[in-house]
Amino acid sequence: MATEKIKLPKDLMDKVRRYAAMSGYSSAEEFIAHCLEKEIGQIEESSSEDEIKKKLKGLGYIG
Amino acid sequence: MNEKRLTRRDFLKNGAAAASLLAAGTKARAGTSAKTAGLAARRTPKQKILVLGFDGMDPHLTDIWMREGKLPTFRKLASEGGYRRLATSIPPQSPVAWSNFIAGTNPGGHGIYDFIHRDPKSYFPIFSATETTEAEKTVRIGNLVIPIKGGQVRNLRRGRAFWQVLEDGDIPATIFKMPANYPPVRTKQRTLSGLGTPDIYGNYNTFHFYTTESQAVNEDIGGGEIHQVYVIGNRVDAKIPGPVNTFRKDRPTTEIDLKVYLDPASPVAKVVLPGQEIILKEKEWSDWVRLRFPLIPTQSVSGICRFYLKEVRPQFKLFLSSINIDPADAALPIATPPSYAEELARRFGPFYTKGLPAETQALDNGVFDEEEFLEQDDQVLAETRAIIDYELDRFDTGFLFAYVSSTDQRQHMFWRLLDPRHPAYDEAIAAKFGNVIERTYAEADSILASAMAKAGKETLVMVMSDHGFNPYARSFNLNTWLLEAGYHAFKNPFKREELELAFASTDWSKTKAYGLGLNGLYINERGREAEGIVAAGADKDNLVHEICRKLEEYRDPKTGEQVVLRAYAAKDVYTGVAAESAPDIVLGFNRGHRISFQSPLGRIPREIMEDNTAKWSGDHMGAAELLSGILFANEPVKAEAPALYDVTATILDRFSLPKTPEMIGRTVL
Numbered sequence: 073m074a075t076e077k078i079k080l081p082k083d084l085m086d087k088v089r090r091y092a093a094m095s096g097y098s099s100a101e102e103f104i105a106h107c108l109e110k111e112i113g114q115i116e117e118s119s120s121e122d123e124i125k126k127k128l129k130g131l132g133y134i135g
Numbered sequence: 136m137n138e139k140r141l142t143r144r145d146f147l148k149n150g151a152a153a154a155s156l157l158a159a160g161t162k163a164r165a166g167t168s169a170k171t172a173g174l175a176a177r178r179t180p181k182q183k184i185l186v187l188g189f190d191g192m193d194p195h196l197t198d199i200w201m202r203e204g205k206l207p208t209f210r211k212l213a214s215e216g217g218y219r220r221l222a223t224s225i226p227p228q229s230p231v232a233w234s235n236f237i238a239g240t241n242p243g244g245h246g247i248y249d250f251i252h253r254d255p256k257s258y259f260p261i262f263s264a265t266e267t268t269e270a271e272k273t274v275r276i277g278n279l280v281i282p283i284k285g286g287q288v289r290n291l292r293r294g295r296a297f298w299q300v301l302e303d304g305d306i307p308a309t310i311f312k313m314p315a316n317y318p319p320v321r322t323k324q325r326t327l328s329g330l331g332t333p334d335i336y337g338n339y340n341t342f343h344f345y346t347t348e349s350q351a352v353n354e355d356i357g358g359g360e361i362h363q364v365y366v367i368g369n370r371v372d373a374k375i376p377g378p379v380n381t382f383r384k385d386r387p388t389t390e391i392d393l394k395v396y397l398d399p400a401s402p403v404a405k406v407v408l409p410g411q412e413i414i415l416k417e418k419e420w421s422d423w424v425r426l427r428f429p430l431i432p433t434q435s436v437s438g439i440c441r442f443y444l445k446e447v448r449p450q451f452k453l454f455l456s457s458i459n460i461d462p463a464d465a466a467l468p469i470a471t472p473p474s475y476a477e478e479l480a481r482r483f484g485p486f487y488t489k490g491l492p493a494e495t496q497a498l499d500n501g502v503f504d505e506e507e508f509l510e511q512d513d514q515v516l517a518e519t520r521a522i523i524d525y526e527l528d529r530f531d532t533g534f535l536f537a538y539v540s541s542t543d544q545r546q547h548m549f550w551r552l553l554d555p556r557h558p559a560y561d562e563a564i565a566a567k568f569g570n571v572i573e574r575t576y577a578e579a580d581s582i583l584a585s586a587m588a589k590a591g592k593e594t595l596v597m598v599m600s601d602h603g604f605n606p607y608a609r610s611f612n613l614n615t616w617l618l619e620a621g622y623h624a625f626k627n628p629f630k631r632e633e634l635e636l637a638f639a640s641t642d643w644s645k646t647k648a649y650g651l652g653l654n655g656l657y658i659n660e661r662g663r664e665a666e667g668i669v670a671a672g673a674d675k676d677n678l679v680h681e682i683c684r685k686l687e688e689y690r691d692p693k694t695g696e697q698v699v700l701r702a703y704a705a706k707d708v709y710t711g712v713a714a715e716s717a718p719d720i721v722l723g724f725n726r727g728h729r730i731s732f733q734s735p736l737g738r739i740p741r742e743i744m745e746d747n748t749a750k751w752s753g754d755h756m757g758a759a760e761l762l763s764g765i766l767f768a769n770e771p772v773k774a775e776a777p778a779l780y781d782v783t784a785t786i787l788d789r790f791s792l793p794k795t796p797e798m799i800g801r802t803v804l
Contacts, residue, residue, distance in 0.1 A: 132495045
């Protein structure tokens with residue numbers, strides 16, 4: 073799998089390492105990837121819900 | 136610049152699924168008439184059959200107004216031919232019911248159970264009728280995304296449409312605005328899609344309302360967008376949003392400049408669009424206006440709309456109708472052959488192509504008053520009548536179906552004025568508009584009279600509706616009921632604010648059932664749902680029967696009335712190849728009751744029951760036993776209890792054509 077580097081503030085990175093270890097993640101990278109995937113999933117779900125709501129609202133049956 | 140109009144193939148390739156602006160097939164160019172394109176080689180059977188479909192026409196009201204002599208043509212037809220109540224589908228939703236007629240079977244055969252289905256892997260609502268996919272392969276050149284292979288919009292109904300069977304038998308057919316046939320199934324017959332056909336955004340309805348009245352601005356209204364504007368020096372500057380431009384990498388919304396110049400002295404305004412100007416008086420509608428949204432230098436997409444200048448002063452209020460697919464240059468597949476829509480457009484000019492053209496949401500949200508709503512829907516009805524007359528005038532052989540939507544839409548909006556006990560009843564409005572439904576039925580009678588005269592005595596004429604109508608006074612929040620009955624569980628029961636999102640707070644590891652759609656209830660089944668916990672087989676069957684019993688036992692705390700008259704277990708009512716995808720339980724509401732406006736997408740308000748104070752006050756989500764439609768014929772109807780799919784069988788039988796193996800009906804004559 074191709075990977076890329078990103079930059080994070082040192083304070084935040086320290087917290088990430090601490091909580092990743094506390095939560096049982098094998099690495100800070102795994103913790104960050106998990107958080108991002110979860111957040112992206114929520115955004116995607118919410119925008120597709122908005123989309124379907126917008127389409128269906130025009131019918132009049134839902135509010 | 137040599138701008139090329141966007142063909143359906145181009146659009147499809149681009150996979151404009153974000154706006155559902157998709158289309159299929161190659162565009163047949165104008166100039167090829169439908170007759171020469173598809174029908175010239177057909178045989179000309181002596182038998183002619185005309186079916187008129189009046190959506191939602193209710194037998195109780197029909198009986199009353201026939202008795203009172205207000206529907207003389209229906210009365211004559213009943214006495215000289217036949218009249219029966221027509222058993223509707225379970226549930227009696229239009230896409231389901233009309234699919235029963237189209238495919239000649241029950242939902243277990245055609246697979247359409249509701250406006251909304253669900254994805255068991257995400258518990259997320261999905262469209263039941265169509266599926267859109269984006270372009271699979273694209274190349275990027277700078278800021279442009281160029282499609283190479285791609286997307287499509289697919290009609291999800293299973294089974295053959297009866298006019299495809301007629302085609303097999305060389306029987307020519309014209310199908311005008313058949314509901315639940317978007318995109319139209321592949322055929323050489325003349326067909327124009329009906330209910331389900333989207334506007335230019337891919338929505339069922341999206342009006343725009345430009346106003347200076349700040350208190351009117353609430354962006355989250357159903358079916359429309361409110362735009363706050365300012366009058367500066369007697370001029371208003373605004374934009375008309377178009378479809379998403381999927382040719383661009385960042386997928387921006389296209390838009391057109393809209394300028395309005397107000398006469399300083401009179402209630403008159405000039406609407407200025409690129410290349411055209413329209414002068415409107417206050418309370419005046421424009422003719423159809425063609426809008427062209429640019430996508431990339433060589434591509435654009437065309438839509439049609441009408442403006443209504445509601446008020447010039449003291450507040451400025453300009454209404455823009457839903458932007459319909461342009462039948463003369465359709466970027467979406469709305470007709471077979473494609474030249475049929477173009478042919479009608481050449482003859483009549485632009486016309487409503489959106490599935491349900493009445494601006495019900497403008498009335499429901501206070502943008503329109505009753506008079507304005509009716510004026511707009513009168514335009515719809517006049518267009519419909521003109522096209523039906525045109526088709527009847529050239530109807531010399533085979534089969535013709537014609538559909539009228541106003542009967543359904545006006546009952547949804549005006550039922551509140553029939554009953555002073557309805558929560559949305561208004562005495563003053565009732566005095567003026569209390570007879571709208573009766574007048575609409577009289578209009579249906581007039582359409583029938585004209586059709587009977589034109590069809591001639593040798594034609595078999597049948598008149599049908601897909602379901603009847605009931606009052607909608609009390610709302611049922613299904614998921615709230617499931618929660619309180621212990622079948623649905625929250626991760627954190629105290630975080631009620633999260634309930635606005637569909638199942639955002641649901642703890643699926645403790646949830647046995649959930650409601651999605653207008654009538655559907657699903658068991659959280661292990662192996663089927665992503666986090667299912669109920670084992671298929673006896674455990675699930677027992678749970679289904681337990682929930683059905685409790686739903687039927689539930690009483691409205693305010694009125695003491697039974698809310699769910701029949702909770703149908705899917706296993707008891709559906710057969711066929713698509714029965715596996717049915718909701719596990721279908722709710723058949725009692726008269727006066729319906730699912731709430733919030734529940735169909737999985738929201739969980741605090742109260743189980745609420746008053747319905749909306750103008751959307753009549754509905755048909757009830758038990759099928761309460762909501763039969765009508766069937767009239769100019770021959771005796773021998774069947775005592777005909778159903779929608781029996782009308783299909785009757786049509787094929789009259790043309791001596793065999794039913795498909797999936798069709799379950801029997802001739803009614």
